[in-house]
Amino acid sequence: MRRVTRWTAPLATAALALTAVPAVHAAPATALATAPAAAPAPGAWRPRPAAYDVATEKDIVLTMSDGTELVADVRRPARGGRPVAGRFPVIVTMTPYNKTLPGANMASDHLVKRGYVQIIVDVRGTGGSRGKWEAFSAREQRDGKEIVEWAASRKRPWSDGRVGMVGASYGGINQLFTAAQRPRGLKALFPVVPMGDAYRDVIGTGGQLGLGFVPFWLAAVGGTSLIPPTYAGRDPRKAQQVLREHFGNIGDFQIRMLLDALAGGEKAFDGPFYRTRSPLEVVDRVNVPTFVVGGEFDIFQRSEPMLYQRLARRVPARFVYGPWYHIDGAAPALGLTLPGTPTPPGPPLADLMLRWFDRYVRDVPDPGLDRDVPPVTYxxxxxxxxxxxxxxxxxxxxxxxxxxxxxxxxTPGKGGGGPDAVPYNPFAGLCTRSTIQWAGAGFLKFFGLACEYDNSANDRLGVVYDMPVTRPLRLSGPINAHLTVSSAAKDGQVTVRVEDVAPDGRATQLTAGWQVLSLRALDKDRSDRADGMIVRPWHPFTRRSAKAMPKNRPVPIDVEVFPIAAEIKPGHRLRISVQTADFPHLFPPLPQLGDSVGPGLKIWHDPKNPSWVALPVQP
Structure with missing residues (x-):
């Protein structure tokens, strides 16, 4: 994690220099609200006290069905430094970030000290494990099933056959892939900040490449995979072979994938590669209770509510959606405490995990669970x-x-007037919350950039539409911006931000959406509708669906704006802000970039060519 912070530091410096805004801006008080911890009521649930220490058996070899050897650390309840005899329920965690790195390995002393065994496995091609890393490949998903069944086997003298899974980000995503295969012994999941759609969430958002995050993530996996395994001292030959495999994989997978996408190859478009790696494709096969934790400013902001919605139809499920970036949301599951992180009312996340697993893995009756933990907390x-x-x-x-x-x-009434010009600016977005959210997954928040809470400088790079608010306006859910757009260029991109403008002019980005014009084709059957309109558009984003813009002719473009949870106060203004880019979050493949250069766009809003935004209004 320190490595990622160093990578993003130059970007923070560049943002300050290019935008010429003050370096520090105090966060609004509401942005850091933390619910006070209330004393448990008489008879209320309380976490069990720690009863054990932790003893770790390192580098246990698990041989997969294709012969590939993975390595795991088995963390067991202990006393006096020695594992306690007997069988315990097991928690499985799988990480690509090297099981030897504190935090990145997602170790949970909290659970182990209360009677769970935790197995932390380096996924294939990472850490000390053999094989080729290809990020959620079908073979890696198969590994998850085999690992859980290995952990549940009576051959393990410390396992009672009941298994749960815990982890954040990558360690949350692979829980869903594993559970969809219904391995023997799996009883419950606790995915924290998990992805739902590999293309739409983060890699090809809106049809452009997520270069603000993806290269750093791929580099982090590659870098942590080159740390010598902990068994290097006793088996240097094997360690050398593993490191050689990992180094070769950086060129075979990470670099090749990025170059293909930048060149406008298959990885620049949605297709089988990304469908295989998208949990929303298989989540309906998950049949165990699942507690999802998501972030309203997370890189997976879009899909976390969707995962919960699908799960809640079939299994006991809970959803906590906080005002977190990726690192904020993941931190508690990584065993980290970040100062100033808002927390919901009730017990901390570690105790929620304990309660969830006690109920659904250990099968301990908990009649107060439904009363104490509502289905959704946001x-x-x-x-x-x-x-x-x-x-x-x-x-x-x-x-x-x-x-x-x-x-x-x-206006909630009828639109009118002539079109508005949006100048082409490939660097629009630099001084926005998007940069904090996506470039480094929230690490830039620690640099105190003014742009996190004030997008007003960036708003001048495009066009804005304001509505004064006279009574509290509460918005909760996904948004569709249906814009009528014309362009002299063959292609381009439209960025739509929803902002809360304070009386002093400060414009706080609440959410945003993006859409490449040539990939505007709409699949109405897969789009979500409510109250007679499309509220979450679905675009195929395939090469076949691409179609050049007709020169200077207005066409409808539906922009999926990611979910919002906000109240606009009286005296503030609700703002829709439109630009032609969201740099450095997104960058076009080179062929798309060449087709996008031009004078910019026009936004039409007359009766013949309406533009509107479908907002989820709460009473």
Whole structure:
């Protein structure tokens, strides 16, 4: 993790120099709201006290069905430094970030000290494991099933046959792939900040490449895989072979994938490669209770609510959606404490994990669980309140179309007026919350950049549409920006931000969406509808679906804007801000870049060519 911070530091410096804004801006008080911890009521659930120490058996070899050897650390309840005899429920964690690195290995002393065995496995091609890393490949997914069944086997003298899974980010995603295969012994999951759609969430968001995050992530996996394995001292020959395999894989997978995408090859478009690596494709096969933790400013902000929605139809499920970036949301599952991180009411995440696994892995009756832990807990930006509800989006949400109109206004009435020009600027987005969210997955927040809470400088690089708010306006759910756009170029991109503008002019980005113009084809059957309109558009993003823009002719473009959870206060303005880029978060493949250069776009909003935004309004 320190390595990633160093990589992103130059970007922070560049952002300050290029935007010429103050280096530090205090966060609004509501952005850091932390619910006070209440004393448990008489008879309320309390976490069990620690009863054990932790003893670790390192580098246990697990041989997969294809002969590949993975290595794992087995962390067992202990006393006096020696493992306690007997069988315990098991927690499985799989990481590509090297099981020897504290935090990155997602070790949970909290669970082990309360009577769980934890197995931490280096996924194939990483850490000390053999094989080729290809990020959630079908073979790696098969490994997950085999690891769980190995852990559940009665051949393990420390296992009672019941298994749960825990982990953040990569360690949350592979839980879903594993559970979809229904391995013997698996009882419950606790994925923290998991991805749902590899292409739409992070790699090809809106049809452009997620270069603000993906190269750093690929480099982090490659870099941590070149750390000498802990068995190097006793088996140097094997360690050398493993490191040689890992080094070769960087060129075979990471670099080749990036170059193909930049060149406009198959990896620049959605298809089988990304469908195989998208948990939303298989989540309906998950049949065990699942507790999902997501972030409203996470890199997987889009899919975390979708995963919960699908799971809640079939299994006991919970969802906590906080005002977190990726690192904020993941930190508790990594055993880290980040200062100033908002926390929901009730017990900390470690105790929620314990309670979830005690109930669904150990099968301990917990009649108060449904009362104490609501189906959905989310943070409402603006009001600074944590709210609970029975579903997502919350019950009572109704979609309303707000029209873009003359005078660059936003209105619940009819739109009108001539088109507005949006100048082409490939560096729009640099001074926005998007940079904090996506470039380094939230690490840039530690540099105190003003752009995190004030996008007003960036708003001048495009066009904005404002609506004064006279009564509290609560918004919760996904958004569709249906824009009528024309361009002199064959291609381009439209970025749509939803912002809360304070009386002093500070514009805080609440969420955003992106759409490449040539990939505007809409699959209406897969798009979500509510209240008579499309509220979450689905674009195929395939090479076959691409179609050049007709020169200077207005065409409808539906932009999927990621979910929002916010209240706009009276005296503030709701703003829709539109630009032609979101750099450095997104960067076009080179052929797309060449087709996008031009004077910019026009946004139309007359009765014949309407532009509107479908907003999820709570009563």
């Amino acid at each position: 943070f409402e930006n603006g009001s600074g309140k944590w709210r609970s509800t029975t579903q997502w989006p919350p019950a009572g949400v109704r979609y309303r179309a707000f029209q873009l109109s003359k005078g660059r206004t936003l």
